[in-house]
Amino acid sequence: QSVTKWRMQALWGGGTTPMLYEEKFCARVAELTGGSLEITPFAGGQIVPSAQAFDAVRGGAFELMKTFDGYTAGKIPAHGFSSTVPFGFPEPDQYEAWFYERGGLEMARESYAPAGLTYVAPTVYGQEPIHSRVPVRKIADLKGLKGRFVGLASAVMADFGVSVSPLPTSEVYSALDKGLIDIADRGDIKANFEEGLHEVAKYLILPGVHQPTTATSYVANTRAFDALDAQQKAALAVAAREISGTLRQNILVANGEYIKKFQDAGVEIIDFDPEDVAQARAKAVEAWKKAATDDISKRMMESQIALMQELRLL
Amino acid sequence: MITLSRRITALNRGLFAFAKWLIYAIVLLMLWEVLSRYVLSSPTSWAPELATLIFGPFFLLGGPYLLHLGGHVAVDVASAKATGRLAVGLKLVGLVLAAVFGAILLWFSVPLVMQSFSYGETSYSAWNPIIWPAKAFLPLSAVLLMLQALAEAIDVLFEPEAV
Amino acid sequence: MESSFVLLFMFTSLIVFMLSGAGLAFVLGAIAFISTILLWGPSALIVAVLNTFETMTSESLMAIPLYVLMASILQKSAIIDALYDAMETWSARLNGGLAVGTIIICTILAAMTGVVGAAVAAMGILALPSMLSRGYHPPLALGAICAGGTLGILIPPSVVTIVYAITAQISIGQMFAAGIVPGLILAGSYIAYILIRTWINPALAPKPEQVDDLPLGVKLAKLKSLILPAFVVLGVLGSIYTGIATPTEAAAVGVLGAAMSAMVTRRLSFTMLSGAATETLRVTAMILWITIGARAFISVFVATGGADSILGFVESFEASRWIILGVMVLVLIFLGLFLDEIGIILLCVPVFLPIITTLDFDPLWFGVLFMITAQMAYITPPFGYTLFYLKGVLPDGIGIGQVYRGVIPFFLIQVGVLILFAVFPDLVTWLPEALSQVGK
Numbered sequence: 001q002s003v004t005k006w007r008m009q010a011l012w013g014g015g016t017t018p019m020l021y022e023e024k025f026c027a028r029v030a031e032l033t034g035g036s037l038e039i040t041p042f043a044g045g046q047i048v049p050s051a052q053a054f055d056a057v058r059g060g061a062f063e064l065m066k067t068f069d070g071y072t073a074g075k076i077p078a079h080g081f082s083s084t085v086p087f088g089f090p091e092p093d094q095y096e097a098w099f100y101e102r103g104g105l106e107m108a109r110e111s112y113a114p115a116g117l118t119y120v121a122p123t124v125y126g127q128e129p130i131h132s133r134v135p136v137r138k139i140a141d142l143k144g145l146k147g148r149f150v151g152l153a154s155a156v157m158a159d160f161g162v163s164v165s166p167l168p169t170s171e172v173y174s175a176l177d178k179g180l181i182d183i184a185d186r187g188d189i190k191a192n193f194e195e196g197l198h199e200v201a202k203y204l205i206l207p208g209v210h211q212p213t214t215a216t217s218y219v220a221n222t223r224a225f226d227a228l229d230a231q232q233k234a235a236l237a238v239a240a241r242e243i244s245g246t247l248r249q250n251i252l253v254a255n256g257e258y259i260k261k262f263q264d265a266g267v268e269i270i271d272f273d274p275e276d277v278a279q280a281r282a283k284a285v286e287a288w289k290k291a292a293t294d295d296i297s298k299r300m301m302e303s304q305i306a307l308m309q310e311l312r313l314l
Numbered sequence: 315m316i317t318l319s320r321r322i323t324a325l326n327r328g329l330f331a332f333a334k335w336l337i338y339a340i341v342l343l344m345l346w347e348v349l350s351r352y353v354l355s356s357p358t359s360w361a362p363e364l365a366t367l368i369f370g371p372f373f374l375l376g377g378p379y380l381l382h383l384g385g386h387v388a389v390d391v392a393s394a395k396a397t398g399r400l401a402v403g404l405k406l407v408g409l410v411l412a413a414v415f416g417a418i419l420l421w422f423s424v425p426l427v428m429q430s431f432s433y434g435e436t437s438y439s440a441w442n443p444i445i446w447p448a449k450a451f452l453p454l455s456a457v458l459l460m461l462q463a464l465a466e467a468i469d470v471l472f473e474p475e476a477v
Numbered sequence: 478m479e480s481s482f483v484l485l486f487m488f489t490s491l492i493v494f495m496l497s498g499a500g501l502a503f504v505l506g507a508i509a510f511i512s513t514i515l516l517w518g519p520s521a522l523i524v525a526v527l528n529t530f531e532t533m534t535s536e537s538l539m540a541i542p543l544y545v546l547m548a549s550i551l552q553k554s555a556i557i558d559a560l561y562d563a564m565e566t567w568s569a570r571l572n573g574g575l576a577v578g579t580i581i582i583c584t585i586l587a588a589m590t591g592v593v594g595a596a597v598a599a600m601g602i603l604a605l606p607s608m609l610s611r612g613y614h615p616p617l618a619l620g621a622i623c624a625g626g627t628l629g630i631l632i633p634p635s636v637v638t639i640v641y642a643i644t645a646q647i648s649i650g651q652m653f654a655a656g657i658v659p660g661l662i663l664a665g666s667y668i669a670y671i672l673i674r675t676w677i678n679p680a681l682a683p684k685p686e687q688v689d690d691l692p693l694g695v696k697l698a699k700l701k702s703l704i705l706p707a708f709v710v711l712g713v714l715g716s717i718y719t720g721i722a723t724p725t726e727a728a729a730v731g732v733l734g735a736a737m738s739a740m741v742t743r744r745l746s747f748t749m750l751s752g753a754a755t756e757t758l759r760v761t762a763m764i765l766w767i768t769i770g771a772r773a774f775i776s777v778f779v780a781t782g783g784a785d786s787i788l789g790f791v792e793s794f795e796a797s798r799w800i801i802l803g804v805m806v807l808v809l810i811f812l813g814l815f816l817d818e819i820g821i822i823l824l825c826v827p828v829f830l831p832i833i834t835t836l837d838f839d840p841l842w843f844g845v846l847f848m849i850t851a852q853m854a855y856i857t858p859p860f861g862y863t864l865f866y867l868k869g870v871l872p873d874g875i876g877i878g879q880v881y882r883g884v885i886p887f888f889l890i891q892v893g894v895l896i897l898f899a900v901f902p903d904l905v906t907w908l909p910e911a912l913s914q915v916g917k
């Protein structure tokens with residue numbers, strides 16, 4: 001039996017928790033295929049910068065990537081809705097349900113297909129927090145603050161009165177430290193504690209409405225994917241769905257553990273009122289509509305809104 | 315042949331002379347951002363991003379003429395001792411490498427720029443500009459680098475005493 | 478076995494082509510391309526272009542032209558000459574006064590930026606002509622600039638430190654704090670070396686004549702030359718530390734300050750600004766075209782398993798923790814001969830850090846050792862960035878050979894300081910621990 005060898009460019013930094021899960025993913029695929037599909041994972045930036053992986057897989061330098069669709073939302077508007085939606089689904093299970101139960105997966109595949117790429121499956125997990133130097137107790141308090149947000153969230157936060165600066169991730173710590181900005185998003189709760197944000201921002205705001213849930217995705221080069229046999233394809237799908245659940249649960253537990261660490265470091269945790277968030281969501285829909293500029297993105301947005309209405313989120 | 319080489323060099327000299335002023339545009343954009351964020355308390359969404367979009371064209375356009383100036387870093391401890399045909403040969407090796415470098419950058423960047431253009435790719439930031447014009451400077455500079463390598467090769471082969 | 482062949486092939490061809498005298502950017506790029514086609518497949522060549530797109534929009538690399546422009550304007554407005562003149566007057570009794578001053582200015586620059594290319598290129602433009610025109614021994618002057626220029630890696634703020642901290646999952650603030658004392662010790666060691674060396678052999682750094690005759694009033698008047706540079710430095714540091722600007726934006730503030738200083742000295746003119754822009758583009762294009770080639774080289778090296786074979790070697794080593802640490806440091810120094818430090822971090826830290834924690838070493842402390850090896854990498858031939866940056870601004874008649882000779886003693890000092898910190902970890906961990914105590 002011949003062994004198929006793949007390279008996978010992931011978006012996470014080497015040694016980080018999510019990167020460990022990518023290594024588990026590769027090990028699991030090898031196990032499920034009896035060793036017939038060997039995937040070597042590379043950490044973000046090790047070979048190509050994370051945001052450029054789309055073209056590297058398209059061009060055939062890698063067979064697979066673990067990416068964040070938001071990187072390509074400037075090319076493919078649908079990717080704004082298959083990555084993270086500001087004020088979108090508050091629970092990762094709801095977002096994952098949209099993928100598997102309400103056609104999200106099929107629409108994501110449709111969005112990648114013309115590029116010669118095959119969307120395999122998402123990894124869905126929960127909120128990223130907002131860090132602030134000043135107390136922000138309700139959405140209305142955001143008005144007049146200087147903040148750092150990226151992607152669609154920057155437009156939505158601007159709608160709520162935040163002056164948004166597009167600072168690079170590496171500048172967040174010092175920008176908060178020096179008071180260049182008042183509030184910022186960065187990564188998940190654990191990663192931000194390890195970055196030391198508790199040293200520079202005394203308030204941590206939950207839920208992270210700018211990024212309540214996130215989907216990263218396994219995307220393969222279509223030619224390479226089509227050359228796999230049925231067992232190998234199934235193994236990718238199974239391993240991906242496993243990782244989605246296990247990483248999400250790992251983050252869930254880590255969030256609790258690290259919120260405690262933030263508190264011990266003297267950071268005040270502020271919880272937004274769910275009613276306040278729900279009202280703001282109705283306003284955020286306006287920004288979603290502006291971002292949905294083609295057929296697939298409109299269908300994605302509408303099916304998400306429909307599910308949110310059924311779940312009484314809107 | 316010599317005319318061709320002079321024209322290429324003149325073109326790249328002109329582009330270098332244009333590109334060098336872009337650094338002042340970057341300075342002004344950054345100062346404007348500092349001013350609007352600190353003094354006016356309303357950071358722009360566009361100034362820092364526009365500065366990074368100018369940065370690529372700035373240094374890329376400098377590369378081809380730098381080849382003429384001999385300003386690209388090279389380890390010349392051994393090659394400086396070479397004379398006659400060996401020296402000409404070594405010079406040509408360097409120029410061929412530069413041309414190969416340019417050719418591969420060109421070959422692989424053109425489809426990416428076309429793709430960016432046809433997608434109408436934007437940066438997906440709060441400002442959200444289209445970004446293919448900035449990307450297009452990579453294939454452009456690659457062509458200019460190849461042309462300059464050709465011009466230098468002409469000079470080495472046809473006017474060796476001038477080198 | 479295949480991957481160690483990759484390693485051998487890539488580095489042998491790197492050395493051979495480099496010795497042909499071809500541009501380093503093109504040598505790195507061409508070897509990357511050939512290796513990609515042979516070992517990975519032609520379609521993977523796209524990786525080089527994708528990395529270039531990223532380089533083209535890098536906010537932190539943009540600091541390079543800005544700091545070079547600032548230095549160039551200061552130089553052309555005679556401010557630095559005046560500064561060196563004053564330094565000479567006041568340090569006349571001091572052996573090697575200008576070289577000592579160069580290290581001090583480098584330390585100040587290091588606190589303004591972590592971009593080594595910017596510091597070295599700037600000092601090459603500012604300090605080198607001043608020292609040479611006063612008859613300084615070229616290798617001493619060149620070595621001081623190369624070594625001083627790398628201080629920015631250790632002394633915060635520093636891009637390399639940030640990349641290490643993120644990759645190693647250590648707090649950036651802690652990592653910054655950890656760099657301060659070692660950075661100052663290193664700077665102090667360079668100064669001590671210069672003082673001792675020029676005391677033994679005063680001919681290396683001729684003292685100006687007649688200085689003693691100058692009346693105190695003239696000496697004091699020369700202090701005025703400190704005002705403008707101090708104004709610029711305060712503008713840059715002040716805008717960073719008061720939260721007015723990011724480090725890159727602060728460089729633009731520095732350019733503004735330099736231009737205003739030039740106005741004061743009545744040197745501000747269109748011709749001058751044009752000349753400064755020319756110099757800036759020359760230096761920037763040189764550094765960034767090499768960056769394009771180097772990123773391509775590192776990508777192939779990692780993707781084809783060359784990196785794994787080095788790291789596998791360390792992991793397979795069964796010995797005492799200190800020997801393993803020593804081997805890891807040697808691997809870092811070896812890689813530093815050829816690769817840039819960000820590439821080395823992305824390559825090694827994810828593999829080395831689990832080993833470090835298993836061996837019960839402190840990742841923060843290892844980070845400082847790492848930064849020092851990164852500084853060594855910057856000044857060691859054949860692939861030392863500072864040597865190349867400096868070469869871009871060398872005057873006629875001074876060859877790269879003199880630079881090579883000049884860095885040797887400073888390299889040995891770095892080795893000594895590295896061993897010092899390895900033996901006395903408290904020197905490194907004391908300040909961050911004290912600061913975190915204050916925080917509680």
Ligand code: NA
Pocket residue numbers: 586587588589590591592628629630631632633634635
């Ligand atoms: Na620094």
Ligand code: NA
Pocket residue numbers: 813814815853854855856857858859860861862
């Ligand atoms: Na080196």
